[in-house]
Amino acid sequence: MTGPTEEAAARPPRVVIIGGGVAGLAAAWELERWSRAGELAVDLFESSSRVGGPVVTDYGSGFALEGGPDSFLTTKPDFMEMLAELGLSNSLIGVRESARGAYIFRAGHLHRIPPLVGAGFWSAARSIRSTTLLSRAGKLRMGLGATLVRLHPIRTDERAALGPQLRSRFGREAVEWLFEPFLAGVHSTPIDLLSPSAVAAVLPARWMAAASRPRVTETPAESSRPSSGAAAPRRSPFASLREGMESLPRRLRGSLEGTRVHLRTKANALQREGNSYRVLLGDGSTQHADGVILAVPGLEAAHLLRSTGPAGAVRELDEVARPPIVVVGFVYRGEDVPLPLDGTGVLVPSPAGLPITAITWLSSKWDRPDPVPGRVALRAFLRPPGGEGSARPTNEESVELARLGLRHVMGIEASPTYSVVFAHSRAIPWYEVGHADRVMRARQSLSAWPRVELAGNAYDGIGLPDVVRSGRSAARRLATGFGLLAPSQS
Numbered sequence: 001m002t003g004p005t006e007e008a009a010a011r012p013p014r015v016v017i018i019g020g021g022v023a024g025l026a027a028a029w030e031l032e033r034w035s036r037a038g039e040l041a042v043d044l045f046e047s048s049s050r051v052g053g054p055v056v057t058d059y060g061s062g063f064a065l066e067g068g069p070d071s072f073l074t075t076k077p078d079f080m081e082m083l084a085e086l087g088l089s090n091s092l093i094g095v096r097e098s099a100r101g102a103y104i105f106r107a108g109h110l111h112r113i114p115p116l117v118g119a120g121f122w123s124a125a126r127s128i129r130s131t132t133l134l135s136r137a138g139k140l141r142m143g144l145g146a147t148l149v150r151l152h153p154i155r156t157d158e159r160a161a162l163g164p165q166l167r168s169r170f171g172r173e174a175v176e177w178l179f180e181p182f183l184a185g186v187h188s189t190p191i192d193l194l195s196p197s198a199v200a201a202v203l204p205a206r207w208m209a210a211a212s213r214p215r216v217t218e219t220p221a222e223s224s225r226p227s228s229g230a231a232a233p234r235r236s237p238f239a240s241l242r243e244g245m246e247s248l249p250r251r252l253r254g255s256l257e258g259t260r261v262h263l264r265t266k267a268n269a270l271q272r273e274g275n276s277y278r279v280l281l282g283d284g285s286t287q288h289a290d291g292v293i294l295a296v297p298g299l300e301a302a303h304l305l306r307s308t309g310p311a312g313a314v315r316e317l318d319e320v321a322r323p324p325i326v327v328v329g330f331v332y333r334g335e336d337v338p339l340p341l342d343g344t345g346v347l348v349p350s351p352a353g354l355p356i357t358a359i360t361w362l363s364s365k366w367d368r369p370d371p372v373p374g375r376v377a378l379r380a381f382l383r384p385p386g387g388e389g390s391a392r393p394t395n396e397e398s399v400e401l402a403r404l405g406l407r408h409v410m411g412i413e414a415s416p417t418y419s420v421v422f423a424h425s426r427a428i429p430w431y432e433v434g435h436a437d438r439v440m441r442a443r444q445s446l447s448a449w450p451r452v453e454l455a456g457n458a459y460d461g462i463g464l465p466d467v468v469r470s471g472r473s474a475a476r477r478l479a480t481g482f483g484l485l486a487p488s489q490s
């Protein structure tokens, strides 16, 4: 017979993952080799009725209408290896040859986005000269900016936001009509708050201060990347999944044999108990834990730690803002769409005064057979409501606002044959100037609680490969803490 102390020593350490978005799932996936072998007991708690967070696909129309991400960067080998291990390599689809490049809407017309990224100096200069997007004065100012930015490269030392830096070099017009809409598609943070290092990878390297060239954060929205003008199409580094992006969290969850996944189970608080932890759950029960991964938004992590957690971490995490995002998916009869759809979509700058920020031409963007011949699938991103406490529109209002945008930008008057609204609360965190330092301070403060890790898009980048890496790294740090992995492997 074994006594209680021996029993405790014999049981495997228990890891609790709070949050079943892609970061939490990736963390659980990383821990599977130990949970399947009985070397760790892993529980994942997700407050909603499904895993995946904003990674959601609607199949009701026959089309895969994406409510969250519709793409990911293929340039991150560890993410691609994970897809292969999940058996998703055969599901990869690319951007159609006919759909390279995107448009910006200005003064009633669609203008091809001039290539900046990946284009050499002269080719960028040529495309700026020939673009119809900017006025003559705007182009001259942009030309002057090309020189100014060489003399005064953009600082990425987290002291100044990107907007004012771009404005002082390239002028107001280029910022309003080119940079702001383009960067809004990459990152939801307003340009006048945006940390330059969060988007440095999508700006030309020659513009950035060399000493402080930061780590890479990727772009979510292919349609917003000004990479492929009509003149020089390049192979797109983005891909999607044939069966819809939701197949990623579904496949991840399906691969978790050693993890107990608890849906509809909210964690309310995390408390320390000597050298271990107690998670207070929404149903009134508690879960003991030897290690914890907080794979939730910063505000939620702050809330979980608030009662007894390190005050510094709570303070820093409380600061990570994330407004709601509403996306409306549509299916139309082909003959009702009076445009050729020869790109990935359209960006709508805020001075255009419309209630949408972007349209993705889903069915012409991705290289997969159309499930319903003669129909096209689109989606529109609603402009976030302005002002403190302004209410989110109802679903009916969201459809109407999106249709108003489609009418102005694409001339679509007809009614859709199908529509669906995706409302994401707290979906994408703002990476304001100083974000990386704030996350570093939060982690430093949290180190007072050993084996409690932060993972997800509030911390290490917002793109799916970043989020996966964040979850897996947190899992490896925990495994190291339990002596299951050598420190060099974490």
Ligand SMILES: Cc1cc2nc3c(=O)[nH]c(=O)nc-3n(C[C@H](O)[C@H](O)[C@H](O)COP(=O)(O)OP(=O)(O)OC[C@H]3O[C@@H](n4cnc5c(N)ncnc54)[C@H](O)[C@@H]3O)c2cc1C
Binding pocket: 018, 019, 020, 021, 022, 023, 024, 045, 046, 047, 048, 051, 052, 053, 054, 055, 067, 068, 069, 070, 071, 072, 073, 219, 220, 221, 222, 265, 266, 267, 268, 295, 296, 297, 300, 325, 327, 424, 427, 428, 455, 456, 457, 458, 461, 462, 463, 464, 465, 467
């Ligand atoms: C509209 C949109 C478009 C996007 N487009 C792209 C794109 O094209 N490419 C790309 O790479 N990325 C894109 N992204 C970003 C990417 O989808 C996200 O960054 C990523 O999915 C976030 O994953 P996460 O696990 O960090 O967070 P989340 O998915 O937000 O996961 C957090 C989870 O925790 C749960 N939770 C919260 N609190 C608690 C609690 N107390 N107890 C238990 N559970 C809790 C939530 O329900 C949620 O499921 C897009 C995002 C949105 C919203």
